[in-house]
Amino acid sequence: MRADLEIINEWIAPGSRVLDLGCGEGELLAHLTSEKQVTGYGLEIDHDNLTACIENGVNVIEKDIDDGLTSIGNASFDTVVMTQALQSMHRPDLIVDEMLRIGRECIVTFPNFAHWRARGYLAFRGKMPVSKFLPYTWYNTPNIHFCTFKDFEQLCVDRNIEILERTVVDHQHRHHWWIKLWPNMLGEIAIYRITR
Numbered sequence: 001m002r003a004d005l006e007i008i009n010e011w012i013a014p015g016s017r018v019l020d021l022g023c024g025e026g027e028l029l030a031h032l033t034s035e036k037q038v039t040g041y042g043l044e045i046d047h048d049n050l051t052a053c054i055e056n057g058v059n060v061i062e063k064d065i066d067d068g069l070t071s072i073g074n075a076s077f078d079t080v081v082m083t084q085a086l087q088s089m090h091r092p093d094l095i096v097d098e099m100l101r102i103g104r105e106c107i108v109t110f111p112n113f114a115h116w117r118a119r120g121y122l123a124f125r126g127k128m129p130v131s132k133f134l135p136y137t138w139y140n141t142p143n144i145h146f147c148t149f150k151d152f153e154q155l156c157v158d159r160n161i162e163i164l165e166r167t168v169v170d171h172q173h174r175h176h177w178w179i180k181l182w183p184n185m186l187g188e189i190a191i192y193r194i195t196r
């Protein structure tokens with residue numbers, strides 16, 4: 001399992017109800033179902049990922065998250081997860097509100113666009129950063145809302161959202177002691193556990 005999913009796995013209680021938004025091939029839900037006996041559902045839009053979810057025995061619904069989550073009832077899930085998709089949402093603030101409406105807790109991960117490599121690329125090349133981790137150019141990127149850890153934490157303050165835990169890791173989802181010294185500059189990926 002991907003390293004970021006291992007971190008998320010630690011934050012999910014056994015036997016809980018989990019909704020994974022943009023669940024990809026269902027790797028996290030398949031693991032949680034078999035190892036922690038969760039009741040899990042995924043929302044996904046990509047047809048290849050939908051097929052993979054079904055092949056992996058994951059309950060999945062074809063849904064564009066940007067269209068809203070109003071069809072899902074209040075407090076329907078213990079945990080709602082969204083990995084590496086928040087920055088591609090048209091209204092990430094509304095999606096976070098919806099996640100917290102339907103789940104008691106939420107786990108959100110996203111790339112940090114204030115990482116020193118991104119800053120350096122922009123400063124020295126004068127162009128939007130392109131890297132192995134962010135392989136798109138400005139005109140074809142799915143990332144439409146670039147944010148930093150500080151931006152997300154300000155959103156939480158503005159919306160009265162409590163941050164229960166935050167983990168900051170490198171692009172391979174590894175912890176390093178030096179990232180904790182200056183997370184907004186040195187961390188590449190944020191993993192937040194939040195609640196109201």
